[in-house]
Amino acid sequence: MAFKDATLAEIDTLVRESNFAFQSYRNLSGTKRATFLRAMALEIEALGQELVKTAMEETALPEARIVAERGRTTGHLKMFADYIEEGSWVEARIDTAKPDRAPAPKPDIRKLLVPLGPVVVFGAANFPLAYSTAGGDTASALAAGCTVLVKAHPAHPKTSQLVADAITLAMQKTGMPKGVFHHVHGASFEVGRALVKHPLTKAVGFTGSLAGGKALFDLANQRPEPIPVFAEMSSINPVILLPESLTKNYEDTANTLTVSMWMGVGQFCTNPGLIIAVENDGLTAFINVLANKIASQHPETMLHDGIADNYNKRLRQTLDQKGVKIEAQATGVSGKREVKAIVASVDAGTFLKNPLLAEEVFGPFSLIVRCADRHELHTVVSNLHGQLTCTLIGEEHELRDYQGLIKTMTDKAGRIVINGVPTGVEVCPAMMHGGPFPATTDSRFTAVGTDAIKRFARPVAFQNCPDSLLPDELKEKNPLNIWRLCDGNWKK
Amino acid sequence: MAFKDATLAEIDTLVRESNFAFQSYRNLSGTKRATFLRAMALEIEALGQELVKTAMEETALPEARIVAERGRTTGHLKMFADYIEEGSWVEARIDTAKPDRAPAPKPDIRKLLVPLGPVVVFGAANFPLAYSTAGGDTASALAAGCTVLVKAHPAHPKTSQLVADAITLAMQKTGMPKGVFHHVHGASFEVGRALVKHPLTKAVGFTGSLAGGKALFDLANQRPEPIPVFAEMSSINPVILLPESLTKNYEDTANTLTVSMWMGVGQFCTNPGLIIAVENDGLTAFINVLANKIASQHPETMLHDGIADNYNKRLRQTLDQKGVKIEAQATGVSGKREVKAIVASVDAGTFLKNPLLAEEVFGPFSLIVRCADRHELHTVVSNLHGQLTCTLIGEEHELRDYQGLIKTMTDKAGRIVINGVPTGVEVCPAMMHGGPFPATTDSRFTAVGTDAIKRFARPVAFQNCPDSLLPDELKEKNPLNIWRLCDGNWKK
Numbered sequence A, B: 001m002a003f004k005d006a007t008l009a010e011i012d013t014l015v016r017e018s019n020f021a022f023q024s025y026r027n028l029s030g031t032k033r034a035t036f037l038r039a040m041a042l043e044i045e046a047l048g049q050e051l052v053k054t055a056m057e058e059t060a061l062p063e064a065r066i067v068a069e070r071g072r073t074t075g076h077l078k079m080f081a082d083y084i085e086e087g088s089w090v091e092a093r094i095d096t097a098k099p100d101r102a103p104a105p106k107p108d109i110r111k112l113l114v115p116l117g118p119v120v121v122f123g124a125a126n127f128p129l130a131y132s133t134a135g136g137d138t139a140s141a142l143a144a145g146c147t148v149l150v151k152a153h154p155a156h157p158k159t160s161q162l163v164a165d166a167i168t169l170a171m172q173k174t175g176m177p178k179g180v181f182h183h184v185h186g187a188s189f190e191v192g193r194a195l196v197k198h199p200l201t202k203a204v205g206f207t208g209s210l211a212g213g214k215a216l217f218d219l220a221n222q223r224p225e226p227i228p229v230f231a232e233m234s235s236i237n238p239v240i241l242l243p244e245s246l247t248k249n250y251e252d253t254a255n256t257l258t259v260s261m262w263m264g265v266g267q268f269c270t271n272p273g274l275i276i277a278v279e280n281d282g283l284t285a286f287i288n289v290l291a292n293k294i295a296s297q298h299p300e301t302m303l304h305d306g307i308a309d310n311y312n313k314r315l316r317q318t319l320d321q322k323g324v325k326i327e328a329q330a331t332g333v334s335g336k337r338e339v340k341a342i343v344a345s346v347d348a349g350t351f352l353k354n355p356l357l358a359e360e361v362f363g364p365f366s367l368i369v370r371c372a373d374r375h376e377l378h379t380v381v382s383n384l385h386g387q388l389t390c391t392l393i394g395e396e397h398e399l400r401d402y403q404g405l406i407k408t409m410t411d412k413a414g415r416i417v418i419n420g421v422p423t424g425v426e427v428c429p430a431m432m433h434g435g436p437f438p439a440t441t442d443s444r445f446t447a448v449g450t451d452a453i454k455r456f457a458r459p460v461a462f463q464n465c466p467d468s469l470l471p472d473e474l475k476e477k478n479p480l481n482i483w484r485l486c487d488g489n490w491k492k
Helices: A008-025 A030-046 A048-059 A063-086 A136-144 A157-173 A189-197 A210-221 A243-266 A281-295 A305-319 A348-353 A374-382 A396-401 A403-412 A450-456 B008-025 B030-046 B048-059 B063-086 B136-144 B157-173 B189-197 B210-222 B243-266 B281-295 B305-319 B348-353 B374-382 B396-401 B403-412 B450-456
Strands: A093-095 A109-115 A119-122 A148-151 A181-184 A203-207 A229-232 A239-241 A274-278 A325-329 A342-347 A365-371 A387-393 A413-418 A457-463 A484-486 A489-491 B093-095 B109-115 B119-122 B148-151 B181-184 B203-207 B229-232 B238-241 B274-278 B325-329 B342-347 B365-371 B387-393 B413-418 B457-463 B484-486 B489-491
Touching: A008 A148, A008 A181, A008 A189, A030 A048, A030 A063, A030 A136, A030 A157, A048 A063, A048 A157, A063 A136, A063 A450, A119 A136, A119 A189, A136 A148, A136 A203, A136 A450, A148 A189, A157 A181, A189 A210, A203 A210, A203 A450, A210 A229, A210 B210, A239 A243, A239 A281, A243 A274, A243 A281, A243 A365, A243 A387, A243 A396, A274 A281, A274 A374, A281 A325, A281 A342, A281 A365, A305 A342, A305 A365, A342 A348, A348 A365, A348 A374, A365 A374, A374 A403, A387 A403, A396 A403, A403 A413, A450 A457, B008 B148, B008 B181, B008 B189, B030 B048, B030 B063, B030 B136, B030 B157, B048 B063, B048 B157, B063 B136, B063 B450, B119 B136, B119 B189, B136 B148, B136 B203, B136 B450, B148 B189, B157 B181, B189 B210, B203 B210, B203 B450, B210 B229, B238 B243, B238 B281, B238 B374, B238 B403, B243 B274, B243 B281, B243 B365, B243 B387, B243 B396, B274 B281, B274 B374, B281 B325, B281 B342, B281 B365, B305 B342, B305 B365, B342 B348, B348 B365, B348 B374, B365 B374, B374 B403, B387 B403, B396 B403, B403 B413, B450 B457
Parallel strands: A093 A484, A119 A148, A119 A203, A148 A181, A203 A229, A239 A274, A239 A387, A274 A365, A342 A365, A387 A413, A413 B457, A457 B413, B093 B484, B119 B148, B119 B203, B148 B181, B203 B229, B238 B274, B238 B387, B274 B365, B342 B365, B387 B413
Antiparallel strands: A093 A109, A109 A457, A325 A342, A484 A489, B093 B109, B109 B457, B325 B342, B484 B489
C-alpha cells in the first residue's frame, strides 16, 4: 500500500471543508462532542490486532508498548470526553452589572473560552498512536471545538490511515459534520508548509525535532496572520545526582536510570540525556554499575532510518568533542536502524565551554557532567537551555540544602521531578508537559493532561448580552452546572 | 528637561540587573509584592497636580481625563495587589499519588504558575498613565513576580519620568531588590530593539500601532530564543446597526455613537471606526443626526505630531478611495496637531473589494458601510480582520433573529458588546481586551482585567516533591488558603 502526498489543490479543499465544518462543530454541546470522542476510542479499539501489528511493523516498537500506547490514546479521548461533558474547562467568569455605580454604571460582562478554528496536527514519529492521528493534540483540539487536519507521519502511514479511517467511522456513527477531521499524507515538507500557511488554519500542533518544529514556528509567524504553533521539540532532561544520595544509593540509581534511558530505545522526549553530579566515589561507583548494566544490553531498532542516521551522526559528533570520554556502551554491532546505548562523560568546565554538548542527541545516549563542587554544579544547571523536565535525586536533608538549585531548575523546565525519573508522563490535570524554548515554542501551555485543551481556545467576553442569547455556559441560571468565577468567587 | 536615549551598554546593564533582581523578587510572597504595588499607587497619588499638569502639557488631554486615568492606574495597582494577596491566580492543581495503582503507581503531581522573568513594557502614546510607565502591563507583570523595564513613550517623557521616580520611591520604601523596575528613554527604535533582543528579556508588552507592534513581534520571534510579545495594535471595532432598532432609535444611537467616536479625539483602541447597516430610511435619518452633531464640533488636538500626521495621511488616503463619500465633518480648519472628526460612507460591494477600507484610521474617523440586505451585512462581517470588539445594536427580537451573526462576531473579536458602545473598558475578571490578529499578536490573552497577569506566567509541575520544599501554594495544608483544583475538584 503506497500513499500519495496530498496536492496543494487537495489541501486547499480540505482546509476549506474543515473551516466550513468548524462553523457547525463549534456550536455542538460538550456532551455531543464527548460522544464523538468516545466513539473514536471505540473504533480505535475495534481495529484490534490489525492496528497493533501494523504499528509494530512500521515502528519496530514491541507489542506491549503499542498496546499500552493504544490504551493511552483511547484514555486521552475518554478523559477529554469527560472533561468537556463536565464543561468547567471554558473558564467562565461572570461580573454582574451595577447600574447605580458612579460615575458610570458597571455593565454585565461574562467571559468564556471559545475554539480557535481549524487546527493542523503533525503525527509524531515516536508516538505512532498517542501523539499522532488520534493523539493528544487531535483529542484536545477536537475537545475544544476545533476541527482537525492531521498530516500522517511518513514513517507510519499505514498505522495513521487505519486510525484515520476509525475516526471517519466514528464521525459517521455520531453524525458529525463532514470535514471535522481530515487526514493527509505527505512525505515532503511542502504538504506541511501548505497546511500551516493556509489562511484558514488557526493553530498547529507538532511533536518532533527542533529543526522541524522551529521551521513550522517560523512559517506560522511569517504568515500575514500569524498563528500559534505548539511544537514540542528538544529536551535533554537533566538529572542531578546529589552527592550523599549518590554515595548511598548509587546502585539503585544506576539501575533505575538505565531503564529510563533505554526505554523505547531512548526515543522519548523525556529521555534523561544529561546527568550532572559532583565528582566523588559515589559517582565512580555509579558509573561502574551503569557500565555493567549497559554492556549487557543488545542493539535495538529505532523508529525509522532517518532517526537512526541522525542518532549515529549526532553521537559521533558528540563523542568527537574534546574531553568527551565513553563510559559505557552496549555490545554488538548495530545494523542500519539498529543502535546501541552509550553513556559518555565530560568535566563541567569543558561542558560549559562547548554549547554543542548541551544539545539533544535523540536516542539512547546520556552525557555525565562531572562537577568539581556544588558551585560548579549550580553553574552547569544555570547555563542550560529550556527543558521539558529537570530531575533532582537526593536525600531529604540534601534537597532542603539545595533549595536554591530547585529555584534555578524551575526557571529551566516545565516539570521538576524529585527522586524519580523523567520518563513516564502522567496524564492528569496537574501535569505540565512543556517548557521554555527550545523544549517547546510556547512554555505557557502543556501538551499532556486536561490543560492541553487550552492551547486551542481563546477568551471572548459578552457585554450586556440578553441571557437567552448567551452561550449556555454563561447563562444566569448556570444550566450546565459548571464551576464559574462569579463576581470573584468560584461557584457552581 | 531633555532625556537622552539609553545606550546599548546601559540597556545591557539594566537588563542584567533586572534579571538579577528577578532571582529574589519572584520568591517574595504575594503579600510582599502587594505591599509594593500599593506603595506605587500611593507614590503616584502623592505626585499630585505636578503629574496632572505635566501629562496635560505633553498629551493635550484635558484635566478630567488625566485625573480619571490616574484613578484607573492606581486602581489597577490596587486590584492586582488584592489579587496576588488572595493568591488563587496561580491556578494550583494537585493530583495526589496512588502508590497502589496498577500497572504503575501514580506519582504526586502539583502545578502552579510561575513568573517568566524580566519583561519589557513600551509606554503607550494614548494612555500616558494607564498603559504606560505604571500601567496595566507593568502592574500585571510586577504582580506575577516578573521584573519590569519600561521604555518611556517619547511623546510624554516627563510624565513617564515622574511616574518612574514614584515607582523607585515605592521600591525603596518597601525594600524591593534593586532592579525590580527600570525606566529608560528612547526616541529611536534602536532602544526598543535592544531591549527586546536582549537574551535575558523574557516577554514584551506593547500598545500602539500595527507597524510598531508587528516589528517587535517579528524581532522577538527571530531571537535565538523566541519570546512572547503581547502587542495590542489595530482595531476598527465594527458597530452593526440592525434595521428595526435603527429606524426606531436612530437619534439616540447617533448621539451615543458620536460621543464614543469623538471621545479622547478618537484616540482609543476601542474607537468605533466602522459602522455597518442595511440601507433604509433609519440609516438616512441616523446619518442626518450624526452630521448635525459632528458639524457642531470643533477641531481638537491629538496626542502628538506623529499621530496627527498619520491621521491626516490615512484620512486623505481613505477619502480618496473610489466610492467613499463624506457624510459628516466638524467645522473649522485644523492646525498642526488639530484634527477634525469625519464620517464617510461606502457601499458594501466597494468595501468588500477594497481591503484598504478595512484598515484602521487612528483618530476620530468612522466609515459607514451601506449594505443592500441582511445577507450582504453578514458577508461584510465575515470578511473583517480580527478586532478587539464587535458591537451589535438591535431590538431584542432582532438580536434573536441574528444569532448566526453573533457567532461570526465571536470569531472576529475578543469582546461582543450588545446595545452599547465599544469604548469604556471595564476592569474586572470577566473582561477580555484582546482579539485575533491584527487586533493583538496573541488572541489568547487579555490586556485588561485580572487575567492580564496570565500573560507573564507559565506553569511548572512538581512531581513527588517533599511537602516542605513545595511552594506554599502547593503545600498539603494549603497555608495560603487559596482555591485549588484537587483531584479534579475546586477546594479552598
